[in-house]
Amino acid sequence: GPTLATRLDGLPAPATIEMARRARELKAEGHDIISLALGEPDFATPAAAVEAAHQAALAGKTKYPPVDGTPELKAAVARKFSRENGLDFAQDELLVCNGGKQVIFNAFMATINPGDEVVVPAPYWVSYPLIARMFGGVPVHPVCDETDGFSLRPERLAAVMTARTKWLVLNFPNNPTGGICSEEDMKGIAEVLRDYPDVWILSDEIYEHLVFDGNRFTSFAAIAPDLRDRVLTMNGVAKAYAMTGWRVGYAGGPKRLIAAMRAVQSNATSGVCTVAQAAAAAALDGPPDLIREMVTTYERRRDLMVSGLREIPGVTCAKPAGAFYVYPGITGLIGRKTPGGRVLDTDTAFCMALLEEAHVATVPGSAFGLAPYVRLSCATADTVLDEALKRIARFIASLV
Numbered sequence: 001g002p003t004l005a006t007r008l009d010g011l012p013a014p015a016t017i018e019m020a021r022r023a024r025e026l027k028a029e030g031h032d033i034i035s036l037a038l039g040e041p042d043f044a045t046p047a048a049a050v051e052a053a054h055q056a057a058l059a060g061k062t063k064y065p066p067v068d069g070t071p072e073l074k075a076a077v078a079r080k081f082s083r084e085n086g087l088d089f090a091q092d093e094l095l096v097c098n099g100g101k102q103v104i105f106n107a108f109m110a111t112i113n114p115g116d117e118v119v120v121p122a123p124y125w126v127s128y129p130l131i132a133r134m135f136g137g138v139p140v141h142p143v144c145d146e147t148d149g150f151s152l153r154p155e156r157l158a159a160v161m162t163a164r165t166k167w168l169v170l171n172f173p174n175n176p177t178g179g180i181c182s183e184e185d186m187k188g189i190a191e192v193l194r195d196y197p198d199v200w201i202l203s204d205e206i207y208e209h210l211v212f213d214g215n216r217f218t219s220f221a222a223i224a225p226d227l228r229d230r231v232l233t234m235n236g237v238a239k240a241y242a243m244t245g246w247r248v249g250y251a252g253g254p255k256r257l258i259a260a261m262r263a264v265q266s267n268a269t270s271g272v273c274t275v276a277q278a279a280a281a282a283a284l285d286g287p288p289d290l291i292r293e294m295v296t297t298y299e300r301r302r303d304l305m306v307s308g309l310r311e312i313p314g315v316t317c318a319k320p321a322g323a324f325y326v327y328p329g330i331t332g333l334i335g336r337k338t339p340g341g342r343v344l345d346t347d348t349a350f351c352m353a354l355l356e357e358a359h360v361a362t363v364p365g366s367a368f369g370l371a372p373y374v375r376l377s378c379a380t381a382d383t384v385l386d387e388a389l390k391r392i393a394r395f396i397a398s399l400v
């Protein structure tokens with residue numbers, strides 16, 4: 001029969017999606033499943049954003065938008081970058097996309113030739129290497145070690161840079177670890193990059209507001225202004241405003257790159273849904289107290305999860321400085337056996353067994369490039385997290 005493109009050869013579905021799928025299946029069979037597998041805020045979209053979408057639709061803003069974004073949203077994005085990140089972008093240095101994910105897709109399609117290396121520090125959000133591979137890119141993964149707070153140490157980066165390096169991806173606060181990168185490490189990273197003038201830098205700042213313990217977030221482009229002609233700063237409304245379903249992401253970067261990404265998008269999807277753009281503009285221009293409330297909640301949940309997990313023998317757990325995930329290590333459980341007879345030889349086996357036998361869905365660290373760990377999302381009510389902790393503790397206590 002008709003064949004599929006070779007560019008899809010060996011391209012796995014993201015493990016996050018796979019775990020969520022199996023969890024849904026078990027739920028449909030009637031099991032009481034707790035899912036901590038997806039990074040999706042449990043808050044409601046701000047009312048002002050919903051209202052703005054409604055008003056835009058009523059006002060007839062329902063025709064094809066400009067490919068690069070509505071003037072209203074682009075203006076709001078420019079204000080946001082200036083106000084919160086100290087970055088000033090002209091209108092032709094901004095692009096609005098269908099979620100942060102399309103920023104990455106556009107950028108990689110516009111720049112990667114087969115064989116180009118894309119440096120994605122591990123652990124990483126699964127989409128960076130998967131998208132890079134679609135265009136023949138070769139992912140390279142320096143490790144952000146738990147002992148370094150999951151930060152990227154400049155010497156680890158320097159060790160993997162080559163003449164074929166095309167991109168460096170930075171994602172702090174990080175999915176899956178919640179780790180942040182100190183200003184000192186960022187300066188060191190910039191120093192390494194100065195020796196490689198042909199490398200683009202993607203700074204995915206989608207979790208920027210979610211930092212705890214008095215830590216402050218700084219954009220990479222603000223730390224290294226001399227590199228700005230090759231830094232693409234990306235963000236979106238999904239995580240900061242609980243707007244995952246509205247599909248609005250955006251990026252600021254050099255005009256040359258933005259123009260190329262815009263050309264890709266114009267042939268793939270055109271401009272983003274008009275009413276969603278109106279909602280995003282209202283969210284970005286809204287008061288900061290909603291975000292502050294979320295940060296307080298996520299910090300409390302993080303504390304709950306970290307202390308609960310640390311009480312479980314065989315589990316270690318670093319305290320994440322940001323985002324809404326915890327990333328406990330399970331080295332102490334590898335090789336044990338479940339009451340159902342499963343051998344926990346990897347973190348994937350652990351997560352599968354935890355789902356099948358204790359009905360808690362999580363994602364194995366190996367999916368993110370650093371094992372044996374487990375990613376748990378804290379974007380769920382405290383009572384649910386409590387119950388999940390109980391199930392996990394009971395499951396681990398039952399191992400032989």
Ligand code: PLP
Binds near residue numbers: 039125171237238
């Ligand atoms: N970047 C990171 C690090 C993420 O974790 C996610 C979502 O999980 C995204 C980008 C994508 O966000 P969006 O929903 O805007 O495509």
